[in-house]
Amino acid sequence: MPLLVEPALPAGSLGAHEQPHLPVRPGLTLRAWREDDAPSVRAAFDCPSIQRWHVRRLDSDDEARAWAAQWADRWRDETAASWAIVDHDDRPVGQVGLRGVLLSEASAQVSYWVLPAARGRGIAAEALAVLTRWSFTRAGLHRLALEHSTANAASCRVAARVGFTEEGVARGSVRHVDGWHDMHLHALLATDPLSSG
Numbered sequence: 001m002p003l004l005v006e007p008a009l010p011a012g013s014l015g016a017h018e019q020p021h022l023p024v025r026p027g028l029t030l031r032a033w034r035e036d037d038a039p040s041v042r043a044a045f046d047c048p049s050i051q052r053w054h055v056r057r058l059d060s061d062d063e064a065r066a067w068a069a070q071w072a073d074r075w076r077d078e079t080a081a082s083w084a085i086v087d088h089d090d091r092p093v094g095q096v097g098l099r100g101v102l103l104s105e106a107s108a109q110v111s112y113w114v115l116p117a118a119r120g121r122g123i124a125a126e127a128l129a130v131l132t133r134w135s136f137t138r139a140g141l142h143r144l145a146l147e148h149s150t151a152n153a154a155s156c157r158v159a160a161r162v163g164f165t166e167e168g169v170a171r172g173s174v175r176h177v178d179g180w181h182d183m184h185l186h187a188l189l190a191t192d193p194l195s196s197g
C-alpha cells in the first residue's frame with residue numbers, strides 16, 4: 001500500500017556516509033568502535049552499575065570484539081549507531097549512541113554509559129550534547145528520545161543537563177535483573193533549545 005506521508009529522511013541519510021569523528025573538547029572525542037577496544041568493552045559490561053541499567057552481559061573477549069564490530073553493520077543498515085567516547089590517548093572512557101533509528105520518522109533513542117574511572121566529570125552530558133547537535137544539524141533527525149529507570153538519578157541529571165524535556169513515566173515498562181522498572185521519558189526536538197551539557 002502506498003504511504004500517505006513520505007519518509008522524513010531518505011534511505012542513505014546515515015549509511016551512505018562514513019560514521020563521523022565528533023570532537024567534544026580537547027582530549028575528548030567521539031569515534032567509531034574498533035575491535036581492539038574489546039578490553040574497554042569488557043570492563044564496561046563487567047561494571048555492576050552499567051549491568052544494573054542494561055539488559056545484556058558479555059562472557060568473553062570474542063563477544064566483546066563482536067560487540068565492537070557489530071556497529072559498522074548497524075550504521076550501514078541505518079538502524080543504530082554507537083560512538084566510543086575516547087580520551088587524549090584514544091582510549092574509550094564511555095559510549096554514546098543512537099538506538100531504534102527510524103529514518104521514516106527522523107527519530108531515535110539515545111544511549112550512554114561511562115566507565116567508572118571516568119565518572120564524576122560530566123562526560124556523558126558533554127558527549128550527549130555533541131551527539132544531539134550532530135543528529136539534528138547534520139543527520140537531519142527531528143526527535144531524540146531518552147528513557148531511564150526512575151531509580152537512575154544520575155541518568156536523569158544527564159538528560160536535564162542536555163535539555164531533554166520530561167514527557168512522563170511509562171510504568172513497569174522495562175525488566176532489569178531486579179524486576180520491572182518504571183521508565184522516565186524525556187525527549188528533545190530539533191526545534192528545542194539545546195544546552196552544551
Ligand SMILES: CC(C)(COP(=O)(O)OP(=O)(O)OC[C@H]1O[C@@H](n2cnc3c(N)ncnc32)[C@H](O)[C@@H]1OP(=O)(O)O)[C@@H](O)C(=O)NCCC(=O)NCCS
Pocket residue numbers: 049050053112113114115118119120121122123124125147148149152153154155157158161
Ligand atoms: C549515568 C552516567 C553515564 C553518568 O556519568 P557521568 O557523565 O560521569 O556523570 P557524573 O558522575 O558527572 O554525574 C552527572 C550528574 O549526575 C549526578 N549524579 C551522579 N551520580 C549520582 C547518583 N548516584 N545519584 C544522584 N545523582 C548522581 C551528578 O551529581 C551530576 O549532577 P549535576 O549535573 O547536577 O552536576 C554514569 O553514571 C553511568 O555510566 N552509569 C551506569 C550506566 C547508566 O546509567 N547508563 C544510562 C542508562 S539510561
